[in-house]
Amino acid sequence: MIATGAASTSSAVKAQALMELKLTLRRGESVLLTFLIPIVLLAFFSQVDVFTDANEDRITSLFPGILALAIMSTSFVSIAIATGFERQMGVLKRLGATPLTRRALMVAKTCAVVVVQLIQMVVLGVEALLLGFRFDGADIALALVGAVLATIAFAGLGLLMAGSLPALTTLAAANGLYLLLLLISGMVIPLDQLPEFLQSLAAILPSGALTELFNGSIGTTTLDFQPFLVLALWAGATPLLAAKWFRWE
Amino acid sequence: MPVIEVSNLSIAYGDIRAVTNLSFTANSGEVLAVLGPNGAGKTSTVECLEGYRRPTTGEVRVLGLDPIADHALLVPQIGVMLQTGGVYPGIRVLEALELFGSFYSDPANPNELLERVGLTHRRTSTWRQLSGGEQQRLSLALALIGKPQVAFLDEPTAGIDLQGRQLVRTIVRELAEQGTCVVLTTHDLDEAERVCDRVLIIDKGHLITVGTPGELMAAGGSREIRFGAPAGIDVAALGKAMLAAVHEHSPGEYVVDIDPSPSNIAALTNWLAEMDLPLADIRAGRQSLEDVFMRMTAITGEIPAVKIERAPQGTSRNRQPRTRRRAGDQ
Numbered sequence: 001m002i003a004t005g006a007a008s009t010s011s012a013v014k015a016q017a018l019m020e021l022k023l024t025l026r027r028g029e030s031v032l033l034t035f036l037i038p039i040v041l042l043a044f045f046s047q048v049d050v051f052t053d054a055n056e057d058r059i060t061s062l063f064p065g066i067l068a069l070a071i072m073s074t075s076f077v078s079i080a081i082a083t084g085f086e087r088q089m090g091v092l093k094r095l096g097a098t099p100l101t102r103r104a105l106m107v108a109k110t111c112a113v114v115v116v117q118l119i120q121m122v123v124l125g126v127e128a129l130l131l132g133f134r135f136d137g138a139d140i141a142l143a144l145v146g147a148v149l150a151t152i153a154f155a156g157l158g159l160l161m162a163g164s165l166p167a168l169t170t171l172a173a174a175n176g177l178y179l180l181l182l183l184i185s186g187m188v189i190p191l192d193q194l195p196e197f198l199q200s201l202a203a204i205l206p207s208g209a210l211t212e213l214f215n216g217s218i219g220t221t222t223l224d225f226q227p228f229l230v231l232a233l234w235a236g237a238t239p240l241l242a243a244k245w246f247r248w249e
Numbered sequence: 250m251p252v253i254e255v256s257n258l259s260i261a262y263g264d265i266r267a268v269t270n271l272s273f274t275a276n277s278g279e280v281l282a283v284l285g286p287n288g289a290g291k292t293s294t295v296e297c298l299e300g301y302r303r304p305t306t307g308e309v310r311v312l313g314l315d316p317i318a319d320h321a322l323l324v325p326q327i328g329v330m331l332q333t334g335g336v337y338p339g340i341r342v343l344e345a346l347e348l349f350g351s352f353y354s355d356p357a358n359p360n361e362l363l364e365r366v367g368l369t370h371r372r373t374s375t376w377r378q379l380s381g382g383e384q385q386r387l388s389l390a391l392a393l394i395g396k397p398q399v400a401f402l403d404e405p406t407a408g409i410d411l412q413g414r415q416l417v418r419t420i421v422r423e424l425a426e427q428g429t430c431v432v433l434t435t436h437d438l439d440e441a442e443r444v445c446d447r448v449l450i451i452d453k454g455h456l457i458t459v460g461t462p463g464e465l466m467a468a469g470g471s472r473e474i475r476f477g478a479p480a481g482i483d484v485a486a487l488g489k490a491m492l493a494a495v496h497e498h499s500p501g502e503y504v505v506d507i508d509p510s511p512s513n514i515a516a517l518t519n520w521l522a523e524m525d526l527p528l529a530d531i532r533a534g535r536q537s538l539e540d541v542f543m544r545m546t547a548i549t550g551e552i553p554a555v556k557i558e559r560a561p562q563g564t565s566r567n568r569q570p571r572t573r574r575r576a577g578d579q
Contacts, residue, residue: 005325005395007354015351023339086337094335097299098395099325099352249301 006099013108016100020112023082030078033178034116038070038124041188046131051189063128064214065187068150070120072181072207074113075151077174080158083109084170087162093249102248113151138218146213149231153206156238163246181207186215203227206234250313252277252399252430253298258307260293260454267293268454270307275447277398280421280431282445284438284542290454291434292332295401298432299329311399325353328397330388332404336376342387343372346394353395366390367416382409389417393424400424402433406440418444438542442466450542458541465541474505474517477529490520501529509533 006012024030045051046059086092095105129135161170182188184198185207191199202208209230216223251274260268268290275281283291296302297309300316300323309316314323336345343359350356363369366386371379379387385408392400402421406414421444424431435441441448442462450457450465458465480500488495493507507513514533521528 003322003325005354006321007352012352015348019337019340019344019348022344023337026339089336089338090331090334091337093301094329094331094391096301097324097327097329098349099321101321 003099009101009104012100013104013111016105016108017111017115020109021115024078024112024116027082030082033077034070034073034120035123038066038073038120039127041069042066042124042127043131045188051193059128059131059133060220061190061215062188063124063131063133064217064219065185065211067121067124067218068185068207068211068214069182069187070124071117071147071150071210072154073178074116074120076154076158077178078116078158079109079113079155080161080174081167081171083159083162084165084167084174087247087249088167090249096248110155113155117147117151135218137220139223140218142217142223143214146210146217146227146231149228149235150206150210150213153231153234153238156235156240156242157206159242160238160245163242163248181205184208186211204230206231209234251275252279252312253281253432254308254310255294255298256308258294258297258309259305260290260297260302261305266454268297268451271451271454271456272307273449273456273459275430275432277430278425278428279447280425280433280445282441282448283432283434283451284436284441284448285434285451285457286436288453289451291451292403293454294451295403295432295434299327299401300324325395326398328392328395328400330392330400330402330405332407335388336384336391338377339375341373341375342368342379345376345387346390349391349394355396356394357396359394362390362393365420367413382413385409386413386416389420393420397429399430399432402431404435405433406435406437414440472506472508474507474509474514474531474533476503476505476517476531477501478503478521478526482524482526487517487520491516 042059042062046062049058083092092105096102125135158174161173165173184194185202185205186194187207191202191208194202203212203226209227212221213223213227213231215221216227253273253275255274256272258268258271259266271290271294273281283294285291293302297304298311298316300320303317311323312326316323340348343363346359346362350359360369360372363372366389368383368386368390371383374383376384376387385405389402389405392402405417405421409417418440421431421433425446433445445462447459447461448465449459478501480497482497482503484495484497484503487503487505491505491507491513493505495503495505498504505513505517514531518528518531
């Protein structure tokens, strides 16, 4: 039911989602994180032998991890930082006194994230093609399932941090975690080059599971059930924790 | 039916009681000022009305609705201006108004509203590029974009320049004339006196008094004449001439304990004329709201942590600008 004086939910969500998207693409650090870093990493490590042998097919092993990194940067770091500052600046509080419901705000934020991710996938996909990646045997549907689960899990984690920590702490912690997860999840550095305990840790992290899932669905490794399970558990847990601990002001 | 009804409202944060047993009403077309020192419970009270806070005990109704239980029904009818912030740092002025407008079925025209608050020339600037005063203007415009029946303005003129203050006051009066109920918090007494129909003074969460500025200023202030003249005049001699006690209550500020009848005022001015003393200003009968406020909040004990904002030309002789105008009227 729409209260008298309120616009329809769909038009409010549409306006809010478009604005979220515009503001995201306008923030320099957000563009750096979600586009420039993955693009540069993909180009650099596919051309230079750092972690791989000279005769290995570098782009094939690298692209799935970079794609996972891109998903993580949008759904985790970008959401955490933006929401943390919106909370600190009273934006969420102010929106709470408008007819835009919290649910509509969450839907709008999700739409904006999904659109950024679609742009990322297209841009990185084209780049990978140009660098010689072959999508021949790729199972796009399975990869999408993984992307959706990971997005839910990461967004929950990002909102949990944004809603319970001061904005600057969230900023630092999200960037720190981003770097850490980038290093230990097999996104850039192949897992087999890491110590064994880090390999076991990566398997139960959402970032590690997503990388493994992408490697299996669009890369060349065999895919088993475990990364789906890990991602599903994270996707089930973090939104609940965020809902419990999130403070709007 | 009153637009706002607050009965026996108490708000506690843990052991700290922010508001105690507060009751008041406000009607459409009325400007109500909630006045009090910092930490008096003004914002807590208004946030209960806006639905941000749950009363610990007591009841609040806005347009007959419970601000929390009926949140979805109420928000389209109210406009809110927070004390600070509330806007995306990177959003442009016009974008912000258009975005907020899109949440309402019949929003005001964003460009007209920008014109009204004097921000047309800044419409492509982002929030973070605006000065403090300009941010206040945009916040006010955002509070009005949904054509609210009730507007809650928390410190609307804090940090805004003199011109901006005048503009805010004009807009507040216009809103009231169009039938909007405006509730504003302030610690600026001058502002309360100028724009409000009724003033609610609270201190440490307790209601001190409520009434029109005229009522509050008239109450208890009838038996004295205050005037400004050079410091150090012979108060004993003046007292003899007036047959009343005279105090120099601060250098150059005098109080005569006598009924401010026209003949007594004439006697005073005659004496000053005989002594060839210039009269800076004279005030009789009415106290300023500031006097009322200081007296009222002093009743509750400690000196209130009040911050009284003044026009830039204000000096330590704080009533001068206003009283001079009054003296000229006589």
